[in-house]
Amino acid sequence: MAIHKKEAFTQKEQDLAEFAKAIAHPARIAILKVLASRNECICGEIVEVLPLAQSTVSQHLKELKNAGLINGTIDGPRNCYCINWKAFEKFNTEFNILFDTLKVKNEKACC
Amino acid sequence: MAIHKKEAFTQKEQDLAEFAKAIAHPARIAILKVLASRNECICGEIVEVLPLAQSTVSQHLKELKNAGLINGTIDGPRNCYCINWKAFEKFNTEFNILFDTLKVKNEKACC
């Protein structure tokens, strides 16, 4: 892969792809569910619930944070994570827009 | 990565992750748009529109097909591709379910 071609596409396409990539792993979907299932923001409890090592969970959290899907605030020796609803809603909307766009453009199926 | 841990998660989580992975590349989003933009099923025209080599587009199409998002029927020397609306709708629904699930569980944000 000499050159990355991602830049050749729309910013929206890139953003949406990045979001999809963030949730493109069952572990990260599971992490989001754990985060949502507790009203207070949990951190290391995820490790107890999931069948993954602490370092692996930490890495997944980092990716989710990089994608902007979760927030993290330092709270003593522990870190408080929670879902970034603003970003989440935004991407949910973007997704639906994509779906609708495809649907509108393609009224009749062909094969 | 000695062992794959994907099997350790829910089937729904795996399915959703696989779908997300399929659209986790701007090229594939663009391909879906091209497919939807034509009423008749196009194939090699994608290569003309996208800044990618023929083999690369073929590979992306294969991944989309493996994920079940598009159908392909042989039509002479050319291949007819189009969006699999059934699968697409299903995943759209699954996505919204995930979003709603997260939302319901987490009434009040914390950070």
Added chain:
DNA sequence: TCGTTTAATCGTATATTTGCGATATAAAAT
């Protein structure tokens, strides 16, 4: 039958992802 056209596949190179153990860091508690 032979060439043309279209698409898939092969081979290759490189980048990224995934996972873990080990180590480092940073705040709280003793």
Added chain:
DNA sequence: ATTTTATATCGCAAATATACGATTAAACGA
């Protein structure tokens, strides 16, 4: 000040993904 606790990060190994050119295959037309 030192220990404990919770996380992040480093280093490594292996798997996947990405991209391309070259080759193969398959069907149509001359």
